[in-house]
Amino acid sequence: MLTNRINLMAMLIGLIVMGCGSPEATNSLPTPTNSITTTKAVSSSPTISASPKVSAETTMIKEIAVGDIKEIDDSSICGKSQVTYAYGETSNYRVYICADASAPERPRYYISRNKDGSGGLDLEAMNYNPKKSGKIEFKNDGYIYTLEASTTQNPEPVLRVTFPNGKLSEEKLLRYLDRSGSSNTTTTIAPNVEPLQYVLDNRENLKVCKDTFRAEDVNSGMGSKVFQISDKKYLVQIQCFLAAYQGNFEYVLWIDDAPKPRAIPLEFDSFQEGKNGEKPKRTTDRSIAGVPRFNVRSQTLTNFTKFRGIGDCASSAVYKLDGDRMVLQEFRA
Incomplete structure (x- = not known):
């Protein structure tokens, strides 16, 4: 019996090691193969590695x-x-x-x-x-x-x-x-207290982080923060809770309208792996789990989700803020 348990543990460890190699690098910076006349070759290798180590x-x-x-x-x-x-x-x-x-x-x-x-x-x-x-x-x-x-x-x-x-x-x-x-x-960005505080104060009415909110995790890890889109429009990131590998987040578009501001909770599309050979199923949720990063200039949100179990190494998604919606641009798993 003891021998069987040891063999089973060894097999599970082997699956974890073999099943989750580095995910496909989506942040590598390749160099075109045909350079213009003003491009100079550099010794060793003229091209930047297409698969840098994930740091x-x-x-x-x-x-x-x-x-x-x-x-x-x-x-x-x-x-x-x-x-x-x-x-x-x-x-x-x-x-x-x-x-x-x-x-x-x-x-x-x-x-x-x-x-x-x-x-x-x-x-x-x-x-x-x-x-x-x-x-x-x-x-x-x-x-x-x-x-x-x-x-x-x-x-x-x-x-x-x-x-x-x-x-x-x-x-x-x-x-x-x-x-x-x-x-x-x-660099430090002076947070605009009003949008963040407004969402936190009205979190229950907005149904943000419903049944998942842990106040002690708001500023842990990546934390809750505000991104200024324009003079009157802000994207508010709320960290609902912090897990072992990543956080769980929801986003609210805060618009400074008179006589009172508008707060619009955003939704995110993703894909769920189908069972028994079925096609992946598109799902829509308010929350995303992972390591999200919002680029103010391009108004895109990139999210990297860590593996959820043996054989499921990671997924990544790119969303574009379009008006008052987050539109899925790319999904990889």
């Missing part, structure tokens, strides 16, 4: 470290005739934005280096200014490489690649430096 940053939100560009040695990467305009770092990449010393306020060069030493990408903006409001964009053969700035309107900036077909690939920035930064500080 701890994909499972929890961290404050982004911001600082002054003087923390970077100008001559180390950009060269003696150039200056470093901005710097962004993710769990897999280091990106240097450089400018000519004669025109230090205009970014011109994009230099990306893989942290694993496998190569990178060099781009030069020839006939356009890559500087945009709150971001820097470089174009290359149908691809767009974007380094977002850390601002109060965008407290979770990303390094993004936009593919020729319009699909996106993103990695959250862990560090951002520019010429206006302050050393050794972290």
